[in-house]
Amino acid sequence: xxxxxxxxxxxxxxxxxxxxxxxxxxxxxxxxxxxxxxxxxxxxxxxxxxxxxxxxxxxxxxxxxxxxxxxxxxxxxxxxxxxxxxxxxxxxxxxxxxxxxxxxxxxxxxxxxxxxxxxxxxxxxxxxxxxxxxxxxxxxxxxxxxxxxxxxxxxxxxxxxxxxxxxxxxxxxxxxxxxxxxxxxxxxxxxxxxxxxxxxxxxxxxxxxxxxxxxxxxxxxxxxxxxxxxxxxxxxxxxxxxxxxxxxxxxxxxxxxxxxxxxxxxxxxxxxxxxxxxxxxxxxxxxxxxxxxxxxxxxxxxxxxxxxxxxxxxxxxxxxxxxxxxxxxx
Amino acid sequence: xxxxxxxxxxxxxxxxxxxxxxxxxxxxxxxxxxxxxxxxxxxxxxxxxxxxxxxxxxxxxxxxxxxxxxxxxxxxxxxxxxxxxxxxxxxxxxxxxxxxxxxxxxxxxxxxxxxxxxxxxxxxxxxxxxxxxxxxxxxxxxxxxxxxxxxxxxxxxxxxxxxxxxxxxxxxxxxxxxxxxxxxxxxxxxxxxxxxxxxxxxxxxxxxxxxxxxxxxxxxxxxxxxxxxxxxxxxxxxxxxxxxxxxxxxxxxxxxxxxxxxxxxxxxxxxxxxxxxxxxxxxxxxxxxxxxxxxxxxxxxxxxxxxxxxxxxxxxxxxxxxxxxxxxxx
DNA sequence: GATGAGACTGCCAACGTTTGCAGCAAGAGT
DNA sequence: ACTCTTGCTGCAAACGTTGGCAGTCTCATC
Numbered sequence: 001x002x003x004x005x006x007x008x009x010x011x012x013x014x015x016x017x018x019x020x021x022x023x024x025x026x027x028x029x030x031x032x033x034x035x036x037x038x039x040x041x042x043x044x045x046x047x048x049x050x051x052x053x054x055x056x057x058x059x060x061x062x063x064x065x066x067x068x069x070x071x072x073x074x075x076x077x078x079x080x081x082x083x084x085x086x087x088x089x090x091x092x093x094x095x096x097x098x099x100x101x102x103x104x105x106x107x108x109x110x111x112x113x114x115x116x117x118x119x120x121x122x123x124x125x126x127x128x129x130x131x132x133x134x135x136x137x138x139x140x141x142x143x144x145x146x147x148x149x150x151x152x153x154x155x156x157x158x159x160x161x162x163x164x165x166x167x168x169x170x171x172x173x174x175x176x177x178x179x180x181x182x183x184x185x186x187x188x189x190x191x192x193x194x195x196x197x198x199x200x201x202x203x204x205x206x207x208x209x210x211x212x213x214x215x216x217x218x219x220x221x222x223x224x225x226x227x228x229x230x231x232x233x234x235x236x237x238x239x240x241x242x243x244x245x246x247x248x249x250x251x252x253x254x255x256x257x258x259x260x261x262x263x264x265x266x267x268x269x270x271x272x273x274x275x276x277x278x279x280x281x282x283x284x285x286x287x288x289x290x291x292x293x294x295x296x297x298x299x300x301x302x303x304x305x306x307x308x309x310x311x312x313x314x315x316x317x318x319x320x321x322x323x324x325x326x327x328x329x330x
Numbered sequence: 331x332x333x334x335x336x337x338x339x340x341x342x343x344x345x346x347x348x349x350x351x352x353x354x355x356x357x358x359x360x361x362x363x364x365x366x367x368x369x370x371x372x373x374x375x376x377x378x379x380x381x382x383x384x385x386x387x388x389x390x391x392x393x394x395x396x397x398x399x400x401x402x403x404x405x406x407x408x409x410x411x412x413x414x415x416x417x418x419x420x421x422x423x424x425x426x427x428x429x430x431x432x433x434x435x436x437x438x439x440x441x442x443x444x445x446x447x448x449x450x451x452x453x454x455x456x457x458x459x460x461x462x463x464x465x466x467x468x469x470x471x472x473x474x475x476x477x478x479x480x481x482x483x484x485x486x487x488x489x490x491x492x493x494x495x496x497x498x499x500x501x502x503x504x505x506x507x508x509x510x511x512x513x514x515x516x517x518x519x520x521x522x523x524x525x526x527x528x529x530x531x532x533x534x535x536x537x538x539x540x541x542x543x544x545x546x547x548x549x550x551x552x553x554x555x556x557x558x559x560x561x562x563x564x565x566x567x568x569x570x571x572x573x574x575x576x577x578x579x580x581x582x583x584x585x586x587x588x589x590x591x592x593x594x595x596x597x598x599x600x601x602x603x604x605x606x607x608x609x610x611x612x613x614x615x616x617x618x619x620x621x622x623x624x625x626x627x628x629x630x631x632x633x634x635x636x637x638x639x640x641x642x643x644x645x646x647x648x649x650x651x652x653x654x655x656x657x658x659x660x
Numbered sequence: 661g662a663t664g665a666g667a668c669t670g671c672c673a674a675c676g677t678t679t680g681c682a683g684c685a686a687g688a689g690t
Numbered sequence: 691a692c693t694c695t696t697g698c699t700g701c702a703a704a705c706g707t708t709g710g711c712a713g714t715c716t717c718a719t720c
Contacts, residue, residue, distance in 0.1 A: 251607075664717105664718090
């Protein structure tokens with residue numbers, strides 16, 4: 001079916017080795033024959049067989065990417081940047097979606113691990129011990145999670161949270177409710193801690209509702225809880241929950257940004273489709289992806305680079321969903 | 331590094347052939363040795379090398395999927411269902427994102443074609459001749475586009491459009507503006523034709539604005555055009571444009587669903603986050619994906635099955651973004 | 661003219677798997 | 691006791707690529 005080295009070799013009256021060298025190690029072969037081989041190869045439409053190459057090299061030139069939910073708008077930018085960076089470096093990307101199903105996560109990663117050189121796990125929720133074990137079996141980089149003995153790219157939500165709390169305080173809020181993400185989520189812990197610290201620093205009372213799955217529906221559920229507990233300011237685990245909250249509250253006649261302030265996290269493109277637009281803590285999603293690829297590829301090529309953690313900054317993006325609290329709730 | 335057939339064979343005192351057979355053709359080997367081999371293989375954590383297998387079989391057990399934009403909420407459900415179905419059938423999925431860059435589309439597909447058994451192209455915008463040519467080189471299934479000589483899964487927007495127009499007419503609209511998608515998009519043509527027919531059937535005047543890229547920003551641009559041309563009812567090429575329109579109009583103080591009616595197409599999850607919620611023509615995205623995989627796998631296994639076109643139905647989902655037009659615009 | 665160096669190329673083994681073919685042993689039928 | 695079948699297993703080739711090693715040829719040097 002496909003054109004092989006042997007066919008090119010035959011057409012050029014040289015051996016397969018020479019063709020192979022001409023195409024991968026151009027200096028090692030006579031300039032004249034090289035150009036001839038290159039011409040014929042192009043003419044015949046030769047493309048090296050990945051399988052053949054992979055068999056002898058032991059590499060697949062493919063990386064795996066496991067995400068919890070492609071439909072969550074937080075991930076597509078990450079996926080895109082992973083793909084773009086990988087493509088630059090001549091790597092293909094195999095993607096798996098766990099559908100937020102924690103139990104499948106490890107299984108999918110293991111399945112992928114057989115056909116890739118390295119793995120990127122985005123926002124994994126599997127137990128730390130398992131992840132460490134996985135990272136011992138092949139190069140793995142974690143996004144949005146720090147794992148012992150493996151490379152990680154994480155975000156530092158402290159600044160963003162600090163800014164968010166200060167923003168609310170400056171508007172007159174003294175009480176903030178956190179709409180928690182999944183109970184065992186690492187980033188939920190990070191965000192809660194960051195918020196907790198920011199609240200303590202600013203002498204703000206912190207309450208919590210949840211946990212909620214990072215989905216719009218869950219946010220709608222959160223909205224009803226919020227409404228019945230007379231909350232004036234809420235920071236959600238992520239934009240999806242925040243958007244669900246806004247949608248539901250607006251539907252029920254509340255004026256978001258006046259009667260209640262809502263802040264999301266991720267600053268996904270959706271933040272701008274609602275009215276008012278969602279104030280959100282910006283997360284540099286594209287950089288998360290490319291940094292992860294860089295880390296992984298370093299680990300693949302430069303034998304044993306230390307497993308570092310890259311930390312990216314966050315900042316608050318103020319839009320219309322936050323405002324001065326009503327008098328009775330200050 | 332990885333456990334090979336040979337190691338399992340050595341541990342069992344049999345030949346590699348026997349191990350291979352025991353694991354792939356269980357009936358061909360003695361029950362006793364088979365169970366022994368299976369046990370040892372599991373114990374050693376043996377997993378067949380895809381490269382080795384691929385080399386002899388000529389197959390990769392991988393399918394490629396090319397989408398225009400992962401971040402467009404229309405595609406994630408398709409991607410998910412493609413992955414799910416492929417996984418059921420023991421296929422891996424390689425994904426490429428063209429970033430709406432038409433020129434890259436073919437290049438990405440060709441790149442992928444070297445490492446997959448078949449290809450699924452979602453909403454491609456490449457010229458028909460090129461697509462036909464591609465389909466001659468390897469099995470390809472097109473989603474949201476009909477191509478000569480290749481399998482296709484498309485949607486029939488006629489019913490949905492008919493329902494949409496009837497819905498608007500029943501509310502009192504006599505004029506509809508179509509917010510066109512990309513000029514050379516096949517599905518834009520389909521949608522425009524379906525709308526055109528529905529309008530003719532219902533004696534409604536049809537106008538058009540555009541083209542617009544399927545992005546929220548473009549929708550915002552469309553909103554300003556709409557506002558300056560006193561339109562009371564608009565049907566957008568897709569939800570993203572519709573959402574951008576709504577967002578921008580609301581921001582500028584217009585009451586969507588009262589002063590102006592907006593209808594989207596795709597019925598993406600985002601339709602419910604806005605206020606009012608977006609009336610949209612529902613497209614069975616999940617079925618698009620799984621049908622595409624089924625078609626492709628048929629093509630891969632049952633030698634030469636006829637290249638059929640699967641057509642899926644659409645229907646209108648009425649929400650709050652449509653309503654009775656203001657008196658002066660009837 | 662013998663020797664050496666250097667440039668280039670071919671041979672061959674190896675990667676891990678599958679599979680046609682042949683070999684072998686055991687049992688059945690005559 | 692002989693053949694024939696049946697059931698199981700091993701041998702070896704093949705898939706396409708790479709790379710170590712050795713071979714050939716040319717040319718310069720002494």
